[in-house]
Amino acid sequence: MITVGVIYKNENELIANTAKQVIKDLKGQGFKVSLSGAKFVLSLGGDGTILRAAGLVAKQGIPILGVHMGGLGFLSEIFLAELNEALIKIKKGQYTIDERTMIEAQVRGKTITALNDLVIGKSGISRVIKIELEGVAKYTADGLIFSTASGSTAYNLSAGGPLLTPQSASYVVSAICPHSSSTRPIVLDMPVTLVLKRGGEVVLTSDGQHMFPIKEGQTIKVQRSKLKTRFIRLQKYDFFGRVKSSFGF
Incomplete structure (x- = not known):
């Protein structure tokens, strides 16, 4: 059984309710939901939630899959509608790890x-x-x-x-x-x-x-x-493509 953690902004009612449904769906698909011993974590929200997730799991080296439900979402990997497909790929090992330097x-x-x-x-x-x-x-x-x-x-x-x-x-x-x-x-x-x-x-x-x-x-x-934040990538990360779409460069 794969253990997955779920991190979200509890103060946002919409995201909190969505997270509860995601947790229910994960359990229905055979996942164990817990930060302890997690193979990876889902960050549900925007970049701020991903930053909080990084602070929680970087020491353990647990990779993060950013699910965009918030503001800019520059660091996110997928939208909520793509989550089930993403989980299938992760189960099959069809992903890469993107390590980011911390300060x-x-x-x-x-x-x-x-x-x-x-x-x-x-x-x-x-x-x-x-x-x-x-x-x-x-x-x-x-x-x-x-x-x-x-x-x-x-x-x-x-x-x-x-x-x-x-x-x-x-x-x-x-x-x-x-x-x-x-x-x-x-x-x-x-x-x-x-x-x-x-x-x-x-x-x-x-x-x-x-x-x-x-x-x-x-x-x-x-x-x-010495710590790194590790992100799950399901496709090639197009940095300058994201810069252009997000900031109009």
Whole structure:
């Protein structure tokens, strides 16, 4: 018996009701439904749900099948109507695994991991913050985005950062509303240490879902994580085709 996990946004009544029916159908098809010991997980929703799923299962190396039921759905693989066909293919082993690089920050003895991005920004009164990337650059801006290749199409893109192809192991540092017009995004493939020089109420946000307060003078190490997010792909992943259809490039 194959064990499959189901992750969804419980606060959305439509998705929650659909998820209950999906779970019922899975059991009727002979699947065991549980995150414990799962061979793969279904993420029912949009990209935000996939990011939450990545945070839950990356350590276990469990692959994710994204079922698009939410907003943009850039990371999703199928629509709900295609689920039964997808399950048949998975049972037959007719799929590939797409591994994505994750990023992490080490602060105060804690490791914070993200699939898309880590963002340092203001949480209170509107004022610029000053951050130094040791040996790299100094920033006066509203914040900094540290984006993986997967996240390069998200907040990073809105901040004027470049796209990275999905298999890139590098990450992008993009400033949010920098004070200097000469400030440009930087692509790095090495760990960096940053120091918050000035900022007041500042937080480190992981994938837009978890916040951690940062104090002035605090040192943070940012680097590529050893963890990977694994996606189930049922067909060749056309990155630039998705970029064109989603963003009109």
